[in-house]
Amino acid sequence: MTSTPSTILVTGASVGFGAAIVRTFAKDGWRVIAASRRLENLNALRDELGANVLPYALDVTDPVAVDGLLSALPKDFAQVDVLVNNAGLALGLEPAHRASLEDWDRMIATNISGLVHCTRALLPGMVERKRGHLINIGSVAGEFPYPGGNVYGATKAFVHQFGLNLRADLLGTGVRVTDVAPGLSGNTEFSKVRFGGDEAKAAKVYEGTQPLQPEDIADAVHWVATRPPHVNINALQMMPTVQAFSPFAVARETKGSA
Numbered sequence: 001m002t003s004t005p006s007t008i009l010v011t012g013a014s015v016g017f018g019a020a021i022v023r024t025f026a027k028d029g030w031r032v033i034a035a036s037r038r039l040e041n042l043n044a045l046r047d048e049l050g051a052n053v054l055p056y057a058l059d060v061t062d063p064v065a066v067d068g069l070l071s072a073l074p075k076d077f078a079q080v081d082v083l084v085n086n087a088g089l090a091l092g093l094e095p096a097h098r099a100s101l102e103d104w105d106r107m108i109a110t111n112i113s114g115l116v117h118c119t120r121a122l123l124p125g126m127v128e129r130k131r132g133h134l135i136n137i138g139s140v141a142g143e144f145p146y147p148g149g150n151v152y153g154a155t156k157a158f159v160h161q162f163g164l165n166l167r168a169d170l171l172g173t174g175v176r177v178t179d180v181a182p183g184l185s186g187n188t189e190f191s192k193v194r195f196g197g198d199e200a201k202a203a204k205v206y207e208g209t210q211p212l213q214p215e216d217i218a219d220a221v222h223w224v225a226t227r228p229p230h231v232n233i234n235a236l237q238m239m240p241t242v243q244a245f246s247p248f249a250v251a252r253e254t255k256g257s258a
Contacts, residue, residue: 010035019045136177137180142159180224
């Protein structure tokens with residue numbers, strides 16, 4: 001258990017990575033603000049883990065709601081030591097010229113704008129207290145492109161670069177910033193959401209594999225958050241052993257083609 005209770009806020013906390021992160025930190029004695037749009041799931045986490053979990057209904061794409069977050073928190077939870085920007089999603093796998101602009105806008109609103117607004121809401125307090133940690137959940141897609149990853153991968157590239165630039169701004173403040181970038185991960189709603197609720201199509205992504213699990217990501221987040229205060233883990237990239245790097249794709253014309 002941590003020597004002194006600390007407070008962590010996790011966005012996208014109702015399922016997948018977020019719920020696993022809530023469980024890991026709550027079991028280690030932290031006060032946990034579990035934030036998500038799905039309050040019923042958050043209440044179930046509180047019932048499971050106890051009163052040190054505070055369910056908080058929050059849509060990160062609503063700037064007004066995010067701006068009012070700190071003032072709405074109870075006193076015992078108001079000084080947030082660690083923010084985990086976990087809320088995010090991928091939508092569709094179509095090539096750019098056929099992709100849905102609405103899907104692109106929603107990914108940008110959640111993965112970029114939501115993360116930026118949550119960060120800006122909590123960062124001044126961390127700087128004032130001369131301690132704090134921003135942990136952003138990125139993706140290997142932010143560095144390694146794949147067909148259909150277009151805007152999703154670009155949003156995760158933003159997450160990585162935003163973290164590096166925050167580190168530059170926060171030099172001397174005692175506030176840490178980390179990008180945790182997982183690869184293929186199962187037992188989440190990620191692929192189900194990406195494919196519009198098509199469970200069979202989502203299951204196909206993981207067929208014959210042993211992907212990362214939410215608990216693996218939660219363990220990584222807990223590790224970076226519990227390093228000594230003088231240690232900053234800039235980025236932690238992780239993949240399951242069943243995943244690696246593809247060779248360059250080459251389009252070839254067939255003989256006799258025009």
